[in-house]
Amino acid sequence: MTTEIKCGLEIHGYIKTPANVKLFCNCLAHSSEAPNTNICPVCTGQPGCKPMPANEEAIRAVCSIALMLGCRINHSLIFQRKHYDWPDMPTGYQRTMSGSFSAPVGENGSFLGIGIREVHLEEDPARWDPKTGAVDYNRSGCPLVEIVTEPDFKSASELREWLKRLVRTLSYIKAIDEEAGIKSDVNISIAPRFSRVEIKNVNSFTSIVQAAEYEISRQEQEVRAGRHVEQSTMRWNDDKARTEFMRSKETAQDYMFIPDPDLPVISIGDAYIKDLEAGLPEKPDQKASRYRKLGVDKADADVLSSEIELASLFEVIAEQVNPVLAARWLRRELLRVLNYNKKELAAIKLEEKQIIALLEMVEKHEITDAVAKRILEMLIEKPFDVRGYVKEQRLAAISDDDTLRRLCKEAIQENPQAVADFKGGNEKALNFIVGSVMKKTKGKARPDAVKRMISLELNSLEP
Ligand SMILES: [Zn+2]
Known part of the structure; x- marks a missing residue:
């Protein structure tokens, strides 16, 4: 009934x-x-x-x-x-x-x-x-x-x-x-x-x-x-x-x-x-639907519009960086880092231009996601020149194929058991070798590129 x-x-x-x-x-x-x-x-x-x-x-x-x-x-x-x-x-x-x-x-x-x-x-x-x-x-x-x-x-x-x-x-x-x-x-x-x-x-x-x-x-x-x-x-x-x-x-x-x-x-x-009326902000639902029109997925749009500070930050950044990428980073990574450190966005000194610089480098694959996450964690502590830091600390992504190939070859030689497991049909063994290369590069290689390179190398080793 x-x-x-x-x-x-x-x-x-x-x-x-x-x-x-x-x-x-x-x-x-x-x-x-x-x-x-x-x-x-x-x-x-x-x-x-x-x-x-x-x-x-x-x-x-x-x-x-x-x-x-x-x-x-x-x-x-x-x-x-x-x-x-x-x-x-x-x-x-x-x-x-x-x-x-x-x-x-x-x-x-x-x-x-x-x-x-x-x-x-x-x-x-x-x-x-x-x-x-x-x-x-x-x-x-x-x-x-x-x-x-x-x-x-x-x-x-x-x-x-x-x-x-x-x-x-x-x-x-x-x-x-x-x-x-x-x-x-x-x-x-x-x-x-x-x-x-x-x-x-x-x-x-x-x-x-x-x-x-x-x-x-x-x-x-x-x-x-x-x-x-x-x-x-x-x-x-x-x-x-x-x-x-x-x-x-x-x-x-x-x-x-x-x-x-x-x-x-x-x-x-x-x-x-x-x-x-003139001083009232756009309502969260209006913001969320506007974000979705930019291609941002629903969950990201809902979260970003839930706090006015977060929404304002997103809007400034999305003018310079791909909105989908910006939404993903703010909602998943920035909020993760803030939650982990028990900080509120409204209470920290976050420089928009540094977040923009960071995400521009991610967008252009100049740094890897792993490196960007580490920098983001530092940025919520205090603002600094992100580009300068990447240069100084040599954190740019390894885009040079020869270097990457050399590191992959090394990892293959150093991990014969994983290579054997992979050849025996254990797909996960490949991730172990990828992880070893990532460690050698301190996260500066892109995992997908490393994976591709290792597969190539392993195939070329086929008898
Ligand atoms: Zn009173």
């Missing part, structure tokens, strides 16, 4: 701004410092304290996110008070752009085939530990973006790839704190009644997919057993890998939304939106 499924997400991410301050005060946001150190009367909700006007950088970041997701931007943004009484919210209400009278920052977008209902800005509550009762206000008032999708996902398996691509796209504009991760509410409803069940605060890609899978199959069982699925709010228990009932679904009225009288309406003009 295949059931019709509707699944939507409400994704929360921390907004990262250059000044890294909270939404309504100048306390540092997203710090890893001791509890209750980045606080002031505003973000701890002291009586009589008015919020400062909303952080302009945060508004700019949310507008950029909404534009990246194809949303229409509203011209008047209104903060509302969402009332609830909970220890993590000292004012008794959360200031949010969602709710009954809301004009979210962006609406009616679409990203990779999934509708984006709205994108808005809100403040984070404090961190409350229900076991000890301790409250840490460092997080209180940090700017959060909420991205609400339409219930367009038809299965749990679609979620992971979509979320991965969403985070990748938003990483281009560096508006989201990726290290802080995302949290999501997951809404699931199935035919025939489509009663909406909301799973709150699921906090990793894996858990989001698991929670959706679990909830879909739970609801299918209910329907098969002839029971109604009740509209409700659930929580995801990571340890037990199951959803658990929290409460019957509250309606918007339960929160008594009112526009916040302390915060003026924020006007967003056309010129502001145009200016933001």
Whole structure:
């Protein structure tokens, strides 16, 4: 039986701004410092304290996110008070752009085939530990973006790839704190009644997919057993890998939304939106498809477009060097070397012109792949003149046939057992002789040329 499924997400991410301050005060946001150190009367909700006007950088970041997701931007943004009484919210209400009278920052977008209902800005509550009762206000008032999708996902398996691509796209504009991760509410409803069940605060890609899978199959069982699925709010228990009932679904009225009288309406003009749009980068998917048109294979194009720094490096290099070769080297070799050395591309001093020089030499077979890999490993440590180094260290590929033939003959003489094995039908024995020549040349011979030369020599030795 295949059931019709509707699944939507409400994704929360921390907004990262250059000044890294909270939404309504100048306390540092997203710090890893001791509890209750980045606080002031505003973000701890002291009586009589008015919020400062909303952080302009945060508004700019949310507008950029909404534009990246194809949303229409509203011209008047209104903060509302969402009332609830909970220890993590000292004012008794959360200031949010969602709710009954809301004009979210962006609406009616679409990203990779999934509708984006709205994108808005809100403040984070404090961190409350229900076991000890301790409250840490460092997080209180940090700017959060909420991205609400339409219930367009038809299965749990679609979620992971979509979320991965969403985070990748938003990483281009560096508006989201990726290290802080995302949290999501997951809404699931199935035919025939489509009663909406909301799973709150699921906090990793894996858990989001698991929670959706679990909830879909739970609801299918209910329907098969002839029971109604009740509209409700659930929580995801990571340890037990199951959803658990929290409460019957509250309606918007339960929160008594009112526009916040302390915060003026924020006007967003056309010129502001145009200016933001002009500064937005090309999206990763657009980049990947452009790279594929250059002949780059899909896996390379996907990886290269996943990080803006890597994409920019590729684009500069591919203007000088064959794009397919450049893509292969950046994705496979450069990333391998970076991963191995636990380095980030954004954090190292890599000179584009040296990478170009290196790959030009590879392209023209002036150096072998083995030598180029060794140089690349050195280049991520510090920039240096690659051409000069190759000359100085005599690393140019051996292109002279006489030298190569002499070395191959030597290797054949030195490895009689391998020669005998090869003649006896063991093809792999040839690689052993090739390896011996490579060692003699310190990797400066091209393995395919050596292999060809050895085969020729061995054949000429045939009785
Ligand atoms: Zn504060």
